[in-house]
Amino acid sequence: MAEDLIQVAEEIQSTTEIKEIPIDKPLQDFHHHLSYNERIIFSAKFGDGKTYFLNKFFEVHKDEFEAIRIFPVNYQVADNKDVFELIKKDILIHLLANDLIEDEDFFDESIYAQNYLFNNGADIVFDILSDVPAVKVPAKIIQKSLKHLKKYKNGKVDSAESKRVQIENYLLKFEEDKGVAEYDVISELITRIIKSIQDKGKKKKVVLIIDDLDRIDPAHLFRILNVLTAHIDRDIILQKEIEDGVGNNKFNFDHIITVFDIENAKNIFSHLYGLKTDFPGYISKFISGKPFEYSLQNILMDYVFENLSERYGIDKNILKITKIREAIRKASVRDKIKLISGIEKEIVNCIIEEKETKFSSVNKFTCFLVLLKRLDLRIIDVFDDLLKVNKFCLFNLIGVNLYLGSDIVIGNDVIGIAVRLGSNNSNWSKITIKRHNSIVEDIEFLEDVGDIDISVLRSEVKLITNKLIAYVKL
Template sequence: MVVAEFSRLGMSKEYIKNVLEKFDDHLNIDHNNRIIFSGRFGIGKSYFLNKFFEDESYKQKYFPIFLNPINYSIASNEDIFELLKFDILFQILSKDVIKFENLKFSKGNLLHQYFSNKFLEDFVSTTDLIGENIMEEQTSGSFGLLKNLGKLIGKISEVSVKDFENFKDQIQKNPELQAINEFLEQQQNKLGSFYENNTITQLIYDLIKNIENITTKKTVLIIDDLDRIDPEHIFRILNVFSAHVREEENKFGIEKVVLVCDLKNIKNIYHHFYGEHVDFFGYINKFYSIEPYEYSNKDYALKFKSEYYSEKYIDWENIRLLGFLFSDAIAKNFITARQLFNMDFSKKSVTDYYENFFRDRSIAVFEGARVSNFNEHRETYALLATTIYYFGSSTNFSKYVNQADFEVLLFEFEKSFVDIFSFLDFKQPKNDNNIYKTNYDFNYRFDSMGIELIPNSREIKKSDIKKVLLDAIKQYDNIIFN
């Protein structure tokens, strides 16, 4: 098992490392050459895959080729596969990997002459098909692509005409062989057909094998956002890649093909397109080798509770509450993979931020008035400040609170909740044993031991828990310190 390197992320690398290793293990299952990478929209699938293949450990194992068919949305269904091929070719030529002096083209099917006479014609015509916007995106600032394209054309021009002429003479002298050749040539030049093997297709195959020989890496084709394109294009791409599997070899000889989508969306689109009673499982299972890979932020959340409830901070309830909130928010995608990769969510880092916010808060200003002795509420202030920092904003935290289920909150974090309510009511003068009304469906009694909620806090409605938290967020936003 490869261990990913995340030195810049400190302790949070532990959360991320496990998820990367899980995907790497899936990629390396024997005969797992076609993978559906499924996860709901907005969960960070593309971001995760980019980070996975950028990581130094996995960069040594894989040669990724990323395609985004959403760029081809203006193309006709017949053009889609051609655009995919040229997108692959552009990406290969953009990376300075190919050793052109050692490049050998496949022999035996008139390919040499076809390269010599037809390559530029095919290349230019399909370049027109791609359109100016995609060309600009692929070639912008890429001198390497143009340089490698020149080398490739130069290599093609070196093909021996004599070898081809000898082969052609043998075919033409035998009418049966000539008839067979004409049929095969006709099928191979049908764009996107089952037997399609035209110039660019064979060229990509040769380049892929050249890359694998030079780098010893596994080539991986990632087709992103599959469920965000026209339905006809979705099923065109799926059918082309499934139909070209021969003896477990993918199209173009690429070792692994990863289709990125929300499989539930594909299922809905399929039934809308073909009918509610048409068997989706029987259709989709030929597009993956083993089983779909379900990407979920829950994988990041697995370690949170065990770490935040352990050792040094077991009696510090607010730290455990932060662990609960972050774990729950990550699992529900309110904290994204992008945030996890770029912020340190380890208990040590979170506790450091909490302690920084917990420093002396003697005098606060709220709604233009000075509030003395605010220190008794600094635990709650630090809790809110730390939470909002990691959520990115008060708005993001409020969105999470509105949709979260806080049934567990009062059972495990009763003291923290009481303190949050007390923070809301810090301007209210209090006398021992008095019962005070609130804007919620509960009241409270104050005495020398603190606040007691009435009814018992465990009987408070979940709707009131949300109201208290949302009001506390608003109040936090209006507090400043001198």
């Protein structure tokens, strides 16, 4: 969806000079939010441009953050218990693909031992215990122990190979095995690599982004959330890591961002566990603050309102009346952007003469009529809502076209509008008339009009609109 914005903007750039929908304010807000939250839920509805937003954010702040992004949508075929292994696999693939791993020795003695025992523990126990009950000669036990010690030393040499090779061998397991149990050595390795990036990047922060969680099976969604909150995923914590300041997040990431629609997750949670379950309490474990809620829809709506107001002089209060706002909201991204382009081209450009006054047919009220036409609305459809805004806004919107009214008298600095249909009595208000040479460009009300019968307003607006429709191209 977000990519469509740029494509559409490029298509209409020659007429509207739109290059990109601005998201500067949300980018600033998210940077502030990220600065004091370690675990973040980035909440946005499907199609709201969250991927575009995050790409833009980490592009702008590439010197401050190293973003590692994974997409669990591919985990659909995996068993729930294997999800964490797949997360580790994707993290490693990203680290390899972006040359974030240097060939250094990340393993210490305990890691070598753990690796050896993980792969050979059963053989060690079987070899030693098989002889203890039957043979009383300690020499055989010592002999077999020495044999395993030799294997261990050889294994240590093997483990000292390039960690890139170790990682590639680990990844090959996914090609050979249908399911792999959590491998603590690899978890340890990822943690140390992340720490290395942080140290060598002059305290550059490393961020894990788990995107498109809306697309995965609900059981996987909650499994991933549970896994990410369990930072201690091994039995032994190295004292050196504690001294070096290992953080509170999985694998020592500075920030973990999970991307999904919080409201959708709430509905799924209630469906799975019942309406009375405490979703806020449950979800609070996975974030260090409130979810960051982002909506491209709202940004785009504000952008449309701002541009229509600036380009064509239509008051934002009028643009935001219920029927107009909802019609704009329902429009596609492409149609939303097109709303603000080329309105004046759909008006027959000429000079209108009325009551010895000349004004252009291209003005804010005729532009408003074109906007209604594009939204498949008529003036009669929004008249009541226009009155709810206030009559002051309505008359300023009609502007120079008030010269077309029948129960309206316009002087140099005042305007009179009949209090009732056919009445000679009028309510008078002060106005400013803007002229360019002999052409009246606009009429602005300096004060609200008095108490005027709604039937008068409806009649005048209908009359003026019917006269102007001839200038709006079909």
